[in-house]
Amino acid sequence: MNSKQLRQQPDIQIRRERIANGMATLKGNCRATVLCIPRHGYATTRTTIENLYANTAEPFVLLYVDIASPAVVREYLEEQARERENFLLVRIKDFVSRQTARLVVLDLITTPFTVFLDNNMLLADGWLDGLISSSERENAAVVSPFIVMQGGNVHFSGSRIERLPNGQYRRYQTTEACPSAAPLASVTPERMDIDFVESHCCLMRTDAYAPHIEELFIEAMHNAHTLAMxxxxxxxxxxxxxIIEPDVVASILPIGFGYDIPWLFASYNRLDWFRASYEVHEKLAGRTAYSVLDNLRWHRKHLLYLLFSMTEGERLTRNDLLAAHEIPTMLNGYDTPVPPHARGQIEKTVLPWIKRNAPEYLARAKAWIAEIDRIIENIDEMEARLARPARSRRLPTLRWPGFSRRSA
Structure with a gap:
């Protein structure tokens, strides 16, 4: 279901009217709307919201788009919307993509600035004032914080698109001075112009994107590189x-509970959506030096990390939300190789849980965990054959759960 179809649903229409009314009657001098949506699931929803309010002195609007969350998360969000000022909530009952969720409400934002925030982020004290001040001081329409993993290892320190002699391009999200996974304490971040931001957290001037929403926020991008594009x-x-603002730091908190599994396989890791996203990406930005399948390897590593995170303690069976006192001081494995025993632990604990509690996702989970290497090799072979003269092409049909591709 796309965003235009969703907007025609009576319950979404009612929610949109409430948001429009809320935007017209804001309490306080709110210069920014924080548009928050799920990233890897729902377990970290409370930690992000509590951290957001604790570390933000600047008045703001929180516009939260809930995508088919389980009851415990839905009830928490409804309670927060009742109790907090300028907390606007819309719930989508279907497992739509993150981009679709944004497009349901993006046109309703009236504040001068919009912050795009994932629901697994922790923000440093004064972060919003820092991003707004940087935008105004530097005359920047878009500002990214310096993004690290929880604990301080570098994730995003400055982005660059390098055009290669063959017409392809290479994409960088860290700099030589602040490389990926380097401890923040050991590097010196710099304020600099960049070529793209990431959806973990970024600030945009609303008047810079609002006239071009359909052009910029392409729905077919679904869940991959949406804000980057x-x-x-x-x-x-x-x-x-x-620009990137080094004085503002945001941390990624990728932790999953068992109830996040339907979201991970029904939406976030849908392979047909990945395929569509990368086709749009290539059409608009050109062909990357990395194959689409290289990107699938990257997505797979993140998925393995999340599934492995569920094996800790009682996370698979919990029916609550991660609390602030449970936030680990350091997380490793998201931007670095997952532990060697991770896959075995997932197969031993997570797959049996899926078989018992969410069997409709078992085939997809097995495909990602156990089969994707073989599938990637097959598709890489297909890509190689495409480069040959037309007469020598003979391409197979490949089918597996959630993804199909036929070339001729």
């Missing part, structure tokens, strides 16, 4: 300046 187009097509 939107911001890249803002810069290349509309001349928007984009």
């Amino acid at each position: 939107a911001s890249y187009q803002m810069k290349t097509r509309h001349g928007a300046r984009m």
Whole structure:
């Protein structure tokens, strides 16, 4: 279901009207709307919201789009919307993509700034004032914080698109001075112009994107590189300046519970959506030096990390939300190789849980965990054959759960 179809649903129409009314009657001088949506699931929802309010002195609107969360999360969000000022909530009952969720409400934002935030982020004290001040001081339409994994290892320190002699491009999200997974304490972040931001957390001037929502926030991007593509187009097509602000730090908290599994396989890791996303990406930005299947390997590593996180303690069976006192001081394995025993632990504990509690996702889980290497090799072979003269092409049909591709 796409965003236009969702907007026609009576319950979504009612929610949109409430949001529009809420935007017209905001309490306090709110300069920013924080648009928050699920990333890897729902377990970290409370930690992100509590951290957001604890570390934000600047008045703001929280516009939360809930995508088919389980009852314990839905009830928590409804309670927060009742009790907190300027907390606007819309719930989508279907497992739609993250981009679709944004497009249901993005046109309703009226504040001068919009913050795009995932629901597994922790923000440093004063973060919002820091991003707004940086935007105004540097005349930047888009500002990214310095992004680390929980504990301080570098994830995003500055982005660059390098055009290669063969017409392809290479994409970087860290700098030589602040490489991926380096401890924040050992590097010196710099304020610099960048070529794209990431959806973990970024600030945009609303008037810079609002006239171009359909052009920038392409629904077929679904869950992959959505904000990277939107911001890249803002810069290349509309001349928007984009910077990273090193004095503002945001941390990623990728932790999953068992109830996150339906989201992971029904939406976030849908392979047909990945395929569509990368086709749009290539059409707009050109062919990358990395194959689409290289990107699948990257997605697979993150999925393995999340599934492995569920094997800790009682996370698979918990029916509550991660609390602030449970936040680990350090997380490793998201941007670095997962532990060697992770796959075995997943097969021993997570797959049997899926078989008992969510059997409709078992085939997809097995495909990602056990079969994707073989499938990637097959598709890489297909890509190689495409480069041969037309007469020598003979391409197989490949089918597996959630993904199909036929070439001729």
